[in-house]
Amino acid sequence: MRINTAADDAAGLAVSSLLQADARIFGQGVRNVNDAISLISITEGALGELGGVVTRIRELSEQSANGTFGSTQRKAIDAEAQELKKEFDRIVATTSFNGINLLDGSSATVAIQVGHSVLELGSGPVGSPSSVGSGTFGTATTYLGHAQRTTSAALEDLNGDGRLDLLYAGYDGADGYLTTRLGTGSGTFGGVVSFREYGDSTAPKIATGDVNNDGRVDAVAVDNIYSPDSAHIYLGAGTGGFSVGSTYTIPGSDAKAVTLGDLNGDGNLDLVTAGSGGGTGRLAVRLGAGNGTFGAATSYSMGGTSAEGLALGDVNGDGILDAVTAGSGGTATIRLGLGDGTFGGMTSYINESGGSSSVTLADINNDTVADLVTAGTNGTNGFATVRIGSGTGTFGAAVSYRMDTTRSYSLAASDINGDGNTDLVTSGTSGGQGSATVRLGNGDGTFRVATSYAAESAESTFVTLGDINGDNVFDLVTAGRTSGNTGEVTVRLGVAAAVNAASVLPPLSLPSFSLATQGGARSAMSVLDTTLDTISSRRGAIGASQSRLQSAARNLWTQRENYIAASSRITDADVAEEGAGLIRQGILQDVGAAILGQANQAPSLAIQLIG
Numbered sequence: 001m002r003i004n005t006a007a008d009d010a011a012g013l014a015v016s017s018l019l020q021a022d023a024r025i026f027g028q029g030v031r032n033v034n035d036a037i038s039l040i041s042i043t044e045g046a047l048g049e050l051g052g053v054v055t056r057i058r059e060l061s062e063q064s065a066n067g068t069f070g071s072t073q074r075k076a077i078d079a080e081a082q083e084l085k086k087e088f089d090r091i092v093a094t095t096s097f098n099g100i101n102l103l104d105g106s107s108a109t110v111a112i113q114v115g116h117s118v119l120e121l122g123s124g125p126v127g128s129p130s131s132v133g134s135g136t137f138g139t140a141t142t143y144l145g146h147a148q149r150t151t152s153a154a155l156e157d158l159n160g161d162g163r164l165d166l167l168y169a170g171y172d173g174a175d176g177y178l179t180t181r182l183g184t185g186s187g188t189f190g191g192v193v194s195f196r197e198y199g200d201s202t203a204p205k206i207a208t209g210d211v212n213n214d215g216r217v218d219a220v221a222v223d224n225i226y227s228p229d230s231a232h233i234y235l236g237a238g239t240g241g242f243s244v245g246s247t248y249t250i251p252g253s254d255a256k257a258v259t260l261g262d263l264n265g266d267g268n269l270d271l272v273t274a275g276s277g278g279g280t281g282r283l284a285v286r287l288g289a290g291n292g293t294f295g296a297a298t299s300y301s302m303g304g305t306s307a308e309g310l311a312l313g314d315v316n317g318d319g320i321l322d323a324v325t326a327g328s329g330g331t332a333t334i335r336l337g338l339g340d341g342t343f344g345g346m347t348s349y350i351n352e353s354g355g356s357s358s359v360t361l362a363d364i365n366n367d368t369v370a371d372l373v374t375a376g377t378n379g380t381n382g383f384a385t386v387r388i389g390s391g392t393g394t395f396g397a398a399v400s401y402r403m404d405t406t407r408s409y410s411l412a413a414s415d416i417n418g419d420g421n422t423d424l425v426t427s428g429t430s431g432g433q434g435s436a437t438v439r440l441g442n443g444d445g446t447f448r449v450a451t452s453y454a455a456e457s458a459e460s461t462f463v464t465l466g467d468i469n470g471d472n473v474f475d476l477v478t479a480g481r482t483s484g485n486t487g488e489v490t491v492r493l494g495v496a497a498a499v500n501a502a503s504v505l506p507p508l509s510l511p512s513f514s515l516a517t518q519g520g521a522r523s524a525m526s527v528l529d530t531t532l533d534t535i536s537s538r539r540g541a542i543g544a545s546q547s548r549l550q551s552a553a554r555n556l557w558t559q560r561e562n563y564i565a566a567s568s569r570i571t572d573a574d575v576a577e578e579g580a581g582l583i584r585q586g587i588l589q590d591v592g593a594a595i596l597g598q599a600n601q602a603p604s605l606a607i608q609l610i611g
Contacts, residue, residue: 457483
């Protein structure tokens, strides 16, 4: 060493000490980057497994969509798919590195200290953040309905382009119409394509599904003004248009609701309507032939004097669709399906005291059992009422939540903010203004504070949800009328949650789906394809990040070696110079000794000469 103490070279010692410290810092930086590579590798491995899970579910959806299966077989297929979804959610929730959650978006900034700089693993490792709903909705966009009122709407891909299109029903005072607007994929819809119903009628409600098994979306519309009440079949052309199919008389009178479902497990959709007749609520069933036609009607009495809301679902876990209606007096009535297209005895519950207008079945408390939710009026306010299902076909005590401030007409239940919990949305009126009201679910059967949005200027009689701009966030669509008595449809795009730009991974989620029906399986296909695309793009981005981290590690190692060399040049001795000095010193010593020896001999020689 040239410098052993500060006295040897004070300035040189100070500089070399800093260089040695930097060399050690860069060495630790290399280890930091290697840890980050380990974190990314764990993330990539988890995403690979998630991709396998979604691929299997997609395979099951393809299987369930086949017309050769009945409800029993589809129930078995759906059971596996739902278990796989649970595993998907578990992997997302539990994948971590040193306590840092990698897939659920909950982690704070992961900053990799690389020497004296920082390499942030924010959205970088996985590309752009994937949209997750915040549970809120943006600015309203309105579309002209029919001359007097727009009564219901549906979001379906009518032309097979992967974009949701808008189908809605209404009337102009003399004729009932179906109207199609094709989606652009950006959250807007194109021009009007209208289809007039048979005769003079109205179209209060519509249902969609593939009734002739040709892979295209068909529509059913019911009217309730002109006798006899009828159900009109419209067969999808696959381009967004429809051809006119059969018309069927609805038993009773005052048809208020319609839906489609496979009641007898033959793979064909059956037609179910609800209304009134004989002073009671009425349910009517026509079994589908699979070619767009339906058989003779079988009628069942339901609770109350009228049934205005209708839903199908498995409330007792036997794999068979059951029917539930809601209507006058706030009566919700359940009839359990027998598996052959018929229903057993009825059980009734009283929910909203002023009358129930809509009903749905949804898992509100995440126990995989269907719960009963209705929307209607209690006194002068709109309410939604929840009854938790027992899994045996019965339901618990009613818990009501205030929704629209005057009246709630329609209800939708779905996970709109991507937290895995079912949320509620109603449409109705609030102080003379059409409104849509949202309550986010807590996952335990309860809901948070309501948030309301203005919709049609007079009243909103229908609400539905769907991702119309392809950002994986539910958008809100309401239908009703303006104060000028004109039909209108209002669209509000869902607002994506503010994803922490420095989180290890944006939240990754798989929306809810059902493969228990052919229609549900087909609807799930696009959701699963989108999730697979997201996972694939993230894995690609992770590969790019791994390459970047490896380059950073190599650069840090090179800097470390150079800093060590720089410090060595200051503190280490010059071996050549010191070696030459040593030889010179040895020569001088030898010469001095020789001269001294000669000098010591001189007196002795002189004495010898004198002697």
